[in-house]
Each structure stands twice: as C-alpha cells, then as structure tokens.
Amino acid sequence: MLKALVLLFLAWVCFLFYAGIGLFTSGFLLTRLELTNHSSCQELPGKGTLVGSGRGEPGACWTVPRFSRAVIVLIDALRFDFVHPWPAGPPAPQPFLGRLSFIQHLLEAQPQHARLYRFLADPPTTTMQRLKALTTGSLPTFVDAGSNFASYAIQEDNLIAQLNNTVDRDDWDLLIAHFLGVDHCGHKHGPHHPEMAKKLNQMDQMLQTLVEQLENDTLLVVAGDHGMTETGDHGGDSKPEVMAALFLYSPLPLFPGASLKDPEVVPQVNLVPTLALLLGLPIPFGNIGEVMVDLFSGEGDTQPLATALAQASAYHLNAQQVSRFLHAYSLAAQDLPPEELQHLQNLFSSASSEYEQLLDQLKTGEVREADIQALISQLRLFLRGARTACTETWARFRPARMIGGTILLASTCLLCLITSRLTSSPDFPFHCLLLRAVVWGLAGAVLLAGGLMAAGIGLEPSLLCAGSAATSLIAFLWALKSRESSSMTVFLPGPLPILVLLFLRSAALFSDSFVVAEAWAAPFLLRSLSLFLVAQLHWEGRLLVGVSTACLSSPTASLARREGPRALGLLVGLLLCVRLSILFHRCPEETPVCQSSPWLAPLATMAGGQAKNLWYGACLGTLGVLVLAVRFWLRRCGNLNSPAPPVLFVRWGLPLMALGTAAHWALASGTDEAPPRLQALVSGAVVGLPRAVLALAAIGLGLLLWQPVTVLVKTGASSSNHIIVPFVGPPASQADLDYVVPQIYRRMQEALRGKLARGGGQTPLALAAYGLGSVYSAAVVTALALLAFPLLLLHTERISLAFLILFLQSFLLLQLLATAVGTPAGSPGPFSVPWLAISAWALTATQTFYSTGHQPVFPAIHWNAAFVGFTEGHGSSPVLPALLVGANTFASHLLFSVGCPLLLLWPFVCEGQGSTKRKKTLASGTEVGGEKEEEPLMEMRLRDSPHHFNAALLQLGLKYLFILGVQVLACVLAASILRRHLMVWKVFAPKFIFEAVGFVVSSLGLLLGVALVMWVDRAVGSWFKQLILSQER
C-alpha cells in the first residue's frame, strides 16, 4: 500500500467526520451576530417627524413618556396557567392553579387597569437567554457571536442601557425584581407538588403589598421569563415551556375597553419596544418585537381617530427601527435569507410612504379612521414578517440536519471499524475504493450544488460538504458490501472490556453530572484499564513465575521472570502519575464544594517571598528534567550521536528553548518588581522571549523535516566483511531496495555487536549504524518535545509540572503497553495496535485535558494565553489570538494525537532495550555465539515489510479516529436527545463544542504524526540508497 494512499484515506475519513459535525452544528447550534450599534435619543430610526411633537418636552425622546416609572416583577418560570384565573368554589385540582388570587381580583375589579396576556417565549427557554431577550428585544441564541465570549454582561443595545444613557430624572425610573423561587421549586419538586402552592401564595402576597404602594405614574409589569414542563424543567420549545404569563397593571386606567375573555398571545420580544415607548426611551437597536397596540390609546381622549393615530405613530417608529436593524444586520451577516429581506424591505417602504401621505392629509384635514387602520395592519404585517424571518434563522433547531449529521457521524464510525479490520489483508484494493468514493463525492457535491442553485437556495458550505460526504460514503460502503458480502457480519471493536469501556465512556456523556465529573471519570477508567491489563497478564500466567509449573516450561516464562516486576512497577508509577495529575484540576462551576487547584494561577499573582521562589525553582527543575529526559532517551536509543541537524538542535536548541522559557517566566512573574530603569527592557523581553522560543521550535521542526534520519554511521578501519549485494549495479527498483536494506541492517548490527562483544578491533568492522533501530520514534519524540515547549509557554508557569507528569505518564503507559500487550517477537507482520492500547491513549488525552487546568465550558478557557508574547493585544484580527487560545486549550489533544504513532513503534523500541540488557550481561563473561543469536531489528522490522508498516499506520489512524469519533457521536446524540434538558446550554452544548473542536485538532495532529513517520521512512529509504551507492564505490 502506498504511503500517500494511507494519508489520503485518513484525510478522507477525517473529511467525512468534519462534514457530519458541520451538518449537525448547522442544525443544532443557533448562532447570531451581535451588533454593537445603539439607538440614541437624538437620532430617529428613520426620516420623518413625530405626531404630537413631544420632542420639546422634558424626558421625551422618540415619544412622550406615558409613564415616568415602571416596576418589573420577573417571576422565573411563571407559567401561564399559574396565573390564569380560577373560578371560586371547588378547590383547584392542581396545587399551582388559582393561587395568584390577587391578580384575579385586580382583573375582575379593575378591568381597565389590568390585563393578562399569554407571554410567548422563544426557545431556548433558559433564564440567561430569556433575560437577554427581555432587555434587548431580540432572540438570543446559544452562541451570540460577539466581541467577548466570556462575559455574562449584555453587550447589545438594551433597555437598561438606554435608561442609563438617556434619562436623568431624580428619583428612580425602573425597578426590577427577579424572583427565582418558583423556578427552584419547579426544578426540585415539579409543578404538581404542594410546595409550589406555597411558593405561589408567597408571590401573591408580595404582589399585593407591592400594588398597595404603587403611585399613579407607575406601570407594574409581572412577567415570567419562561414556563416549565410537567417535570419542572425548561430549556426546550414545548408548549408549557414557552407559554409564560404577562400581567400589566396601572393605578390609572390603561385600556380603553374591557379585556377579552381569552387572554391574547404576546410574543416575549414585544415587551421591550412597548416599555421603551411608554417610558419615553428609544427602542433598543436590535429589537425585533412589535409594540403592544392596546397600550397606546390616545392620551386622555377617547376619540377613536386620535387613538388610531397614536397607535399608527408608535407602529411606524417601531417599524422604522426594525427596518434599520435589518439593514445593519444584513450588512454584517449573511444568515438571513436575502429574498425574504427584499420582500420585507418592499413592504416597509410602501407602508412608510403611505404613512407620509397620511401625515400630509392630516395637515390638510380629513383623515379617515379606516385608512389608519389599514396602515396599521400593513405595518403590523411588516413587523411580524421580520420577526418570523429572524425566528426561522435564529431560534429554531433544524431536526433534519441534526439527524443527518448524526447518521453521517455514526456511519463514518462504522466505516472506520470495518476498514480497520480490512487493512491487514494485503490484496484489499484501497486505491480503487478510495478513488471511487472521491469521484462519487465530487459528483454528489456538484449535483447538490446544481440542485440548490436551481431551487434558489443559497449555497451553504455545510450542506454541500455533507452531501458530498454522504454520497462518497455510500459509494464506498456499497462497493465494500458487493466485494465482501460475507464479512459484513458483526464488527465489534476488540474484546469485551473495551466494549464495556466504550459503552461507559459514551453513556457518561448523556448525564450532566458525569460530564461535569469527567475530570474524575476519565482517570478512573484509565486506572481501571491499566489495572485490568496487569490483572489479565497475571491471569494468563505471564506476570510472575513460580506460579504455575505448567507455565514455567513455556517460552513465556522466561519473559515473565524479567517482565513481571517491571510491569508491576510501571503500573504503580502510572497510577501515581494519574493520581498526582488530579492536583491540577480546575473546578467546573456546577460543583460548589470543589475547590480549584491554587496552582493554576500564574506566579505573578503570588505575593513575593520564599514560596514564589520555591515554585519558580520547581518550574525551572521541570524544564530541566524535560530537556534532560528527552536527551537521555535519545542517547539511550543511540540517536544522539549523529551530526544531523536535528540532533544538534536537540543538543543545543532544546536547552536554549528551556532557557528562554525560564527567562520569560522570571520576567513575567516579576514584571512589577523590576526597577523602573529596566522597565522598557523587561517589557521588550516579555514580548520577545516567547516569540523567540516559538521561532526556535519552528526552526527545530524545520530541521527535523529536512533531515529526519538521526543515525550515526561509522566506517571501520578495514572492511573485509563486505555487504553481500546479490546484484551488480545500483538498485534498479524499489523491490531490490526492499530486499537489500534488511541485509545491510543485519550486517551493521552484526558488526556493531562484534565490536561490543569483543571490545572492538578484533573483527573487521564494516559499518556501524547507531540508532537505526529507533529512527522513527526518535523523530516523533523530538517533534513532541519541540511542540511541548511553545505549548508550555502558553500555560501558566506551574502547569509545567502537569506537563512533566503528562510526559512521564505517557512514557510509563507506552512501556506498560509494550510489556503487557506483547512485543511482536519475530513476526514479520501484519502489525497491529490493540484496541486496548488505543483506548488507553485516548483516555490519557482526555485526562490530560483536565489535568492541565481545563474544563469544557467557555468561562474556563485560559484567555490569558492570547497575550503570551503579545502583551499589547492583537489589534483587530481575531486569527492569532484564537490560534494561541486554541493551542492552549487543546494542547493535550495535539500532543497525544501527534504522538499516536508511538503506540505502534514502542514495542519495537522496547524489543531493542530488552536485548541490550541481555547482551551486556553476556558480553561480560561468555563468548557470544556469532551467527546464532538474531539481533533485534527493532523498528527496521517495520521497514522489512513496508506493506504491513503502511497498513499498520492506516489501521492505527482509523482506530484512533474511531474512538474519538464515538465520543463525538455520543456528545452529538446527548445534545440532540437532551435538547430540552435544563443543562443543555450549560453542559451538553459546550461539551459538544469542545469535543468537536478537540476532534478536529486531534485528527489534524494524527495526520501530522502519521505523515511525519512516513516522511522519516522516505528519508530512511533514500539514506539507504546513498549508503549503497557509497559502498559500491
């Protein structure tokens, strides 16, 4: 199998996953752009003057205020039927019915002063979003793409901001009281519990007291922000959730006539423009609500004409404002459908010109009421159309897309599972199938694009990608099915324990408690997995000897004697590392008992003194240990001897990077303590040092890619022992090279061993290649070290300890897996990484995400990372800070996915270690049996059978993608099934976003890691070619 094919195949699978995620996201994550524009008192939303010309009056803005004050009582989760009047007499069948008797009394006694409405909330019916809607008059979605993610403050124009900006009256104008009791009671007991009756009675008493204190110029608004389901939850869009109550009351008569028998339905956003105009404020810029017309009867007089005129003017102002907003929004974002916008624009301009006409007629005299009513209905049509268009775009899940995305993800997971089984069969025509899939995918995309264009719907990238992904996936699976009709039976990933683990992992994502507690759950599963591994080793009699006489005679027993205590030691070390890494946890907001680790704060926040210095010393120690560990490992494998540039870089560049990091930390943690003369220098260094480290890392990676072969070749003094080349002339084809390369390697090893065993000099040396057995892993380890330093710099100082634990832990895990899972002793292939190893690796990545102080919620993102090396900020471009913050957040995903090929390579490296030990003991005493003992080929075994090597890499990638894909799939299912859940916007949706972005980062990292190994393989190939040529001469 070709290397390029492996990469292409993996990239194709990644694309399928991305398409699925994208499609789901477009249906699930309601997004909207926040505009920062504000309405102002001086500037009307459109041309024209005001009827009644109240502009000169004090406190008037766009209109004359009808009330100077308002009291808003917001009762959380006040469902409509809690307020609905209940006839006196028989006791109510439900505890929540007929409890607010005071409201009922007001409605009956003063029908012109009070009115009850059904208050229709828009989904998502979560308190935060509803409060935002009740102040901005817009439709907040989960992701309101605005200037600042982390802030809970409302950035958009809103009523309260208008109140603060516009008006300066003496006393108070607006009193807002937010009562959470009903909501709490609903969550805890549900609406059918007697507690609810108690709570509603309390509310009733509160209202009674309040109304007694009201003055004449005050408007009372009692509103629920959303309702609740029969179980007391909210968040979704079912009728009991969206149907809240709104009650208006004023000591003065408000309404011209008596109220209707059945209360009117008023959308929630309508309250904002109504209140704004009643209080004489400008309507907030982003409002899409419509004024409640009943409240705009002409002041004092009962003439129908004046009333209609006042209503028309309020409507017109409202329409002007909405039209201005739509115009501004369509300039900034393209998500509103353009045809709809055009239609609305036409409606508005015709209504507006009619209004102008009307005003002209008013000057001359005769105006008929019917004309005004017609105008009002036209304006109303425009306003409702605008609101509908916005609702369609912002506040509605698209179940078809969600289901489509989920199906796409699930079938891609299935594809990973099936193909990971098939990679080992040598004659499987991956290239044909891939080509067919890609062609079909392109065809599908083109067809879909044509169809969309023909239907007049704009080209949406997520739809296009999903369409092409689906067609290519179907084409691939179809071809597969027709080929392997028999083997399409049950495909389960690996043994039972892995299935249990996968099930637990996925099931945990469906419970908000477990998502919150994932920081503990992932290490728990990891520990269980490693314990299980060792227990299974013992069960099979491979751990300790002397246990069973039957096992003693088997060849594994000798292995067990050596490996047993080692495996136990590795296990204990691993468990310790996992336990220690918990020390760096940050707490999610939901657990009040838990306390975040104090070590997550930067050193700069610590008061100076001994502790700070000690901590700084510990961080320095960590850096030193990291550098030394990498060097030690490379030296031990023999990859630190050659004069290749990457080796030189590891020798000198890594310490330099560590030094730069240390200096940056020292300056950053003590900037304030620097003497004033050095202030400029220090601030320059704080900017310069991180950039220098980043540049060094980039240089190192560049060198690594340029010459990845870190092998030292030594030519002996005399070379009688020539390499036997079975053909004359340079190698003609790849096949020749494949044949000759192992031979050269064996020769070299032989020569090397001869030198080691007999003290050198006695046997004629031909060639000695140090570190050839671990070229691949050396390159990956070097790349990881180079990646780790910039990532380390993006975190706060003390997290470097967590990084040290990370490296140690993954090293121990690799060793344990290599010992436990078994070295591929002598087998020429096919190689395969067991599911257990890959699950453990993925779990470690998840655990590390938490142990580096992260949580999958937006407020927990380390925003400070954006300012490392950029203390002054970034200007307007959001790309660079997003990259920095993303690198900080997904550091563990990146490191572990780039390091994923190590899972394949490590057993081969360990094979070498085992034999070096043996050799040393042998070399001291006895003579080495010359040809009898086979030298460990280590990673060259992989090169021996290039087909199996590539297949193994493909399989590894597919398995890793499968495990990650199943997690994303579980998140997707959880978010879509539980979209009514109370915690969906607080827990499940953020978890989905983090998991999806983490998947993207991981898959890219995986592609990079696999590509790196292949690149090294290519370089090794050409290195061998050169070697042969030089030998020929």
Added chain:
Amino acid sequence: MGERLQGSTMKDADIKRLFYVHIFCIVSIILTTFIPSFFLEDFSVLETHLTWLCICSMCVAIINVVLYLQVKPNPSSKRSSIFHKISRLLKSCVYFFISCLLFHAIIVLYGAPLIELMLETFLFAVILSTFTTLPCLCLLGPNIKAWLRVFTRNGATSIWDNSLQITTMSSVIGAWLGAFPIPLDWERPWQVWPISCTLGATFGYMAGLLISPVWIYRNRKQLTYKSR
C-alpha cells in the same frame, strides 16, 4: 468408570456443601443489617455506616473462619505442631493487615481523598479485604504463591478455588461499580463516600456467593482438576 462416577458424586457433594456454606454467609450478612438495631440505639446501615461496616466485616470474618474450619475443604495432610499453628495464625493476621494497607493504597490511588475521611477509606479497605483476602487465608493459608496460582487461568485445583475466584472478582467489581453513582446529583445519603462502594462490594460479594455454586454446577462437566 466407577472411579469416575465416584469422583463426580464427590464433586456433587462438594458443590452441595459449597452451596450451603454460601447461603449461610449471605443470610448472616443480611442479618447484620437489622440484628444490631435491637442492641444499639438508632442503628441504620446508612446513617451509622461505619458501625455497620465493622459489624459486617467482623461477622463475615468469624463465619468464614468457623465455616472453613468446620467444612475443611482442603484437609492438610501432615499434622502440625501447636507452634506451627500459632505461627500460621500470626502470619495470617499480618497478611490480612498488609492486604488492608494495600487496598487502602489502591483506593487512594484511585482518587479517594488522602487525608480527609481516612477512617472511612480504611474501613472500606478492611471490608474489601474481608471479602477477598480472608477467604484466601482460610482456604489456602498464608501462602502467597498459592494465592497467585489460584488467580491464573488454569490455577484452580478444586471447586473451592473456583468459588474463591468468583467471589473475589465479583466483590472487586461490585466495589468498582459502586463508585459510579458518586458523581450523580441525586443527593441521596448512600452516595456519600464510601457508602456506595462498600455497599457495592457487599452486593458483589453476595452475588458472587450465589453465582459460584450455580456456575460450578453448570460447568461441572468441563471442570477437571489436576492434582498436585
């Protein structure tokens, strides 16, 4: 043929004994949940959990020792002196204590708090040891090599060894499963550390006691033991 028949009837008798012994154990564990309330003021498994833990572990320990002495599944061939017996007893106690410490260490490594609730964690370790180490001690004596042998694939030499495997595994798995409800926000009294885990271990042990005779009975044809 006749020998084989005799062997199988012996095995059946053994299974019967095993079954009765296990039923007795289960009944005694159930009794520990309400018998003490006659003697102790406001005793309940959940509220005075530590007391119950002590009582349960003592009870299980005594019953195990007595039953195994009575039933004597592995009659020792050579008669030993009193001194030898005492040394074995002392050794067993030391082993039991070490196993408690080991379990404690593993539980802490598993994420239990290190300093707070130390007593609770230790008692959890004690009850786990009672369910796992103590039967080993009773059955195999203080002989770690024999223990290690029993817990390998072909290591069981009698149905007692098989039942030991099953009860040990099921208690550990029960304790492991018991950790799952801890993060849930149900706010039940049994979610407090380590109640769910100890209860899980107890249920697991009882399940193991029930399962093992049944399993052995169903697989009695496949189970052949090499004599050593």
